[in-house]
Amino acid sequence: MNVIEIKNLTKNYGKSRGITDISFNVEEGEIFGFIGPNGAGKSTTIRTLLSLIYPTSGSAAIFGKDCIQYAPEIKKEIGYLPSEVFYYDNMKVKDLLNYSASFYKKDCSKRIKELAEIMDLDLNKKIDDLSLGNKKKVGIVQGLLHSPKLIILDEPTSGLDPLMQQKFFELLEEENKKGATILFSSHILSEVQRLCNRVAIIKEGKIVTVEKISTLKENNYKKFKVETKEPLDANYFNLDGINNLTVDGPITSFLFRGNINAVMQKIAAIDIANLWIEEPDLEEIFMHYYEKEA
Amino acid sequence: MNIFMHEMRANRKSTIIWSISLILLTILFMSMYTAFSKDAEEFINVMSNYPEPVRRAFGINLDDFFSILGFYSYPLSIITLCGAIQAMNLGTGIVSKEIREKTADFLLTKPVTRTAILTAKVLAAFFSLVITFVLFFAAAVLMANAVKTDDFSLKIFFLLSLTVLLVQLIFMAIGIMVSVIARKLKSVLAVSLPIVFAFYFVGMFFDTTEEEAKRYISPFKYFDTAYIMKHAGLEAPFLLAGAMIVILAIAASYFVYSKKDIHAV
Numbered sequence: 001m002n003v004i005e006i007k008n009l010t011k012n013y014g015k016s017r018g019i020t021d022i023s024f025n026v027e028e029g030e031i032f033g034f035i036g037p038n039g040a041g042k043s044t045t046i047r048t049l050l051s052l053i054y055p056t057s058g059s060a061a062i063f064g065k066d067c068i069q070y071a072p073e074i075k076k077e078i079g080y081l082p083s084e085v086f087y088y089d090n091m092k093v094k095d096l097l098n099y100s101a102s103f104y105k106k107d108c109s110k111r112i113k114e115l116a117e118i119m120d121l122d123l124n125k126k127i128d129d130l131s132l133g134n135k136k137k138v139g140i141v142q143g144l145l146h147s148p149k150l151i152i153l154d155e156p157t158s159g160l161d162p163l164m165q166q167k168f169f170e171l172l173e174e175e176n177k178k179g180a181t182i183l184f185s186s187h188i189l190s191e192v193q194r195l196c197n198r199v200a201i202i203k204e205g206k207i208v209t210v211e212k213i214s215t216l217k218e219n220n221y222k223k224f225k226v227e228t229k230e231p232l233d234a235n236y237f238n239l240d241g242i243n244n245l246t247v248d249g250p251i252t253s254f255l256f257r258g259n260i261n262a263v264m265q266k267i268a269a270i271d272i273a274n275l276w277i278e279e280p281d282l283e284e285i286f287m288h289y290y291e292k293e294a
Numbered sequence: 295m296n297i298f299m300h301e302m303r304a305n306r307k308s309t310i311i312w313s314i315s316l317i318l319l320t321i322l323f324m325s326m327y328t329a330f331s332k333d334a335e336e337f338i339n340v341m342s343n344y345p346e347p348v349r350r351a352f353g354i355n356l357d358d359f360f361s362i363l364g365f366y367s368y369p370l371s372i373i374t375l376c377g378a379i380q381a382m383n384l385g386t387g388i389v390s391k392e393i394r395e396k397t398a399d400f401l402l403t404k405p406v407t408r409t410a411i412l413t414a415k416v417l418a419a420f421f422s423l424v425i426t427f428v429l430f431f432a433a434a435v436l437m438a439n440a441v442k443t444d445d446f447s448l449k450i451f452f453l454l455s456l457t458v459l460l461v462q463l464i465f466m467a468i469g470i471m472v473s474v475i476a477r478k479l480k481s482v483l484a485v486s487l488p489i490v491f492a493f494y495f496v497g498m499f500f501d502t503t504e505e506e507a508k509r510y511i512s513p514f515k516y517f518d519t520a521y522i523m524k525h526a527g528l529e530a531p532f533l534l535a536g537a538m539i540v541i542l543a544i545a546a547s548y549f550v551y552s553k554k555d556i557h558a559v
Contacts, residue, residue: 050402050403052398052399053556071407072406072410076405080403084396086397086400088304099296102296103406
């Protein structure tokens with residue numbers, strides 16, 4: 001079952017670019033990454049899902065219901081954490097969380113305590129007095145306190161120290177195991193790589209690809225670096241699937257995609273001093289998508 | 295209900311401050327009545343030397359200036375001005391503060407309709423004004439009774455006081471509409487003060503002309519104290535005009551707010 005179905009979603013802001021013809025689905029129980037650089041349209045897409053802004057054309061459904069028409073009903077089961085959190089300054093953390101909980105018709109007090117403990121958050125402080133990181137924690141607790149079925153995170157990790165980030169990811173994984181679907185938007189690829197099953201890559205308001213993380217990596221280039229005693233002839237690795245070949249003195253490096261045996265035979269036939277074969281990380285795959293289209 | 299309570303709490307401080315200010319103004323002016331009424335005759339002589347338009351501009355009517363009701367009309371115009379500023383601030387603030395303080399994302403991702411949010415906010419602003427009015431009116435009645443030289447009609451006194459609340463409602467509605475239509479207001483005061491003062495001064499100017507129709511331009515001129523004292527009632531056409539402004543402004547606010555894009559910060 002699809003928790004989120006986005007169909008040909010378009011949003012124009014006057015002259016400036018919004019998003020164009022975005023379509024993808026998020027299945028129940030997955031952690032779905034939504035990656036792209038700043039300004040690519042991640043927030044626009046998410047804000048449309050939350051009916052903070054209205055689409056120019058196209059539609060999106062959450063839990064099978066139109067996200068504009070049934071917005072209040074759908075939002076009962078959504079937890080949202082914006083990239084920048086700002087809360088009513090004159091309130092204590094506790095009061096804000098209770099206010100947040102008052103919108104959901106269930107008792108959240110136990111969950112608030114649990115979450116505050118995990119995130120190491122002092123409930124009695126005034127929000128005014130909190131650091132950015134601690135405000136973020138308030139945001140996290142606020143987004144999770146009603147045990148939502150769908151968690152939408154818009155660049156959630158900024159301002160969190162690595163330790164808290166780790167705890168936060170564990171928390172998300174736990175929620176996911178309990179059945180929550182997660183849409184995780186980020187421009188930091190390592191965190192997407194760490195958490196997500198599938199990703200959508202967005203660029204300049206359009207979806208470039210939607211893939212499983214594993215497929216993305218499988219289908220991709222391997223990085224070869226060969227060190228030889230004598231510089232190699234640049235034409236030696238004259239194979240299909242070889243890209244970006246550079247010869248820098250004794251070091252020859254290239255990217256390869258295809259049957260690995262062909263390359264290995266070539267390498268075996270020469271006298272090598274050293275050899276590195278690396279999986280590209282998501283960052284490089286990502287750059288690849290971006291460069292290819294540029 | 296939770297949004298309403300939250301808004302009331304958010305309005306609490308300003309409601310208290312405004313109530314105290316209005317009460318102090320009332321006490322200050324009404325306490326002068328004792329001294330004024332003693333020198334009544336002399337004062338009438340002095341004032342009658344001023345040209346009629348000047349007296350009208352300041353709302354001074356020599357016929358009933360020295361009855362307590364007539365005297366009360368004078369501070370009332372300043373109290374109305376202050377009340378209008380309070381109301382305009384409240385109205386302009388209720389929607390724009392969510393955008394300015396960047397809390398709109400919090401509120402609008404909760405399972406509530408925008409209509410319900412706006413309703414709670416409008417009601418909270420309305421009740422804050424009513425609370426201010428009740429406190430101010432209580433103080434005014436007490437003061438009037440303390441300084442009066444003759445008995446006066448409580449009904450007329452109430453109607454005179456009520457004009458403060460009525461003008462406030464008009465400005466609250468205008469404020470709400472402005473805040474909903476504007477994409478982002480940097481400061482409430484920068485919007486509310488010029489609008490309120492503009493209407494106030496326009497009202498002063500038009501009162502010196504005798505044309506009835508021009509009174510419609512400024513809400514400050516909708517409720518003429520001399521008329522109220524004479525007829526013990528409000529002028530129906532102006533009451534209607536005020537009601538229309540409130541209804542149209544609020545209806546427009548609902549319409550715009552439910553369709554408005556809430557942009558990221």
